[in-house]
Amino acid sequence: MLDFIVCNWSAWCPDLDISDDRLIAADNIVVPACVPKMLQRRLTPLARAVFAVADVCIPTGETLPVVFSSAHGELGKSLMMLQAIQAGEELSPTAFSLSVHNAIAGLFSIAYRNHQEITVIASGQEGIVPAFIDALGILHEGAAAVLLVFYDEPVVDFFPTAPFNLSAPSCVLALRIALCGDGVPLSLRRASQCPDTGEHSVQLRAFLTFLLADEQMVHLGNWIGCKK
Numbered sequence: 001m002l003d004f005i006v007c008n009w010s011a012w013c014p015d016l017d018i019s020d021d022r023l024i025a026a027d028n029i030v031v032p033a034c035v036p037k038m039l040q041r042r043l044t045p046l047a048r049a050v051f052a053v054a055d056v057c058i059p060t061g062e063t064l065p066v067v068f069s070s071a072h073g074e075l076g077k078s079l080m081m082l083q084a085i086q087a088g089e090e091l092s093p094t095a096f097s098l099s100v101h102n103a104i105a106g107l108f109s110i111a112y113r114n115h116q117e118i119t120v121i122a123s124g125q126e127g128i129v130p131a132f133i134d135a136l137g138i139l140h141e142g143a144a145a146v147l148l149v150f151y152d153e154p155v156v157d158f159f160p161t162a163p164f165n166l167s168a169p170s171c172v173l174a175l176r177i178a179l180c181g182d183g184v185p186l187s188l189r190r191a192s193q194c195p196d197t198g199e200h201s202v203q204l205r206a207f208l209t210f211l212l213a214d215e216q217m218v219h220l221g222n223w224i225g226c227k228k
Contacts, residue, residue: 012029064114065146066147066149105120132148132177147176171204194222
């Protein structure tokens with residue numbers, strides 16, 4: 001069993017019809033003032049949401065280790081570049097550099113001048129739990145707190161998703177977790193059975209709903225998340 005404390009969290013999930021102060025409204029995405037204007041122009045709508053949500057969980061002046069987790073990153077950018085190549089157009093080096101899976105994490109580290117350990121995970125069928133395991137490893141190595149940032153957007157229609165249950169509406173969730181202190185105590189434990197709970201993006205939405213609701217547990221593939 002893996003135990004931890006959720007010190008605070010914030011999320012952006014435009015189509016989730018729930019009223020909660022920790023949810024940023026779909027039309028209220030504000031990039032933090034610490035992000036230089038030059039850098040802001042490079043942020044896609046999803047990246048802007050990641051910055052806005054994560055900033056809520058970062059105490060002023062503090063830098064901390066970060067674990068980013070996304071199933072496909074911004075896969076639509078890669079498709080656009082492939083279509084540009086097919087059309088015989090030249091690719092922008094900047095566009096290419098911002099299409100890689102760790103692009104948002106790189107921009108984040110620059111904007112916040114964060115020289116702490118930053119990890120980017122693409123866990124595939126394992127869902128969101130590998131990010132928690134990585135963050136807990138950092139905590140057990142001595143970090144006081146870790147920022148976890150999950151983000152996904154719908155898979156572009158060009159890419160087949162059937163028979164996999166892996167596409168869900170856009171969602172961003174940030175959590176500041178620690179091993180002790182004030183907050184909501186949670187635990188992760190291995191499941192005796194492994195129901196098909198979908199991949200990363202589907203589990204992300206389920207976990208956010210779990211945080212907001214009265215349910216005591218949520219199935220996450222091979223794992224079960226529990227409120228203590």
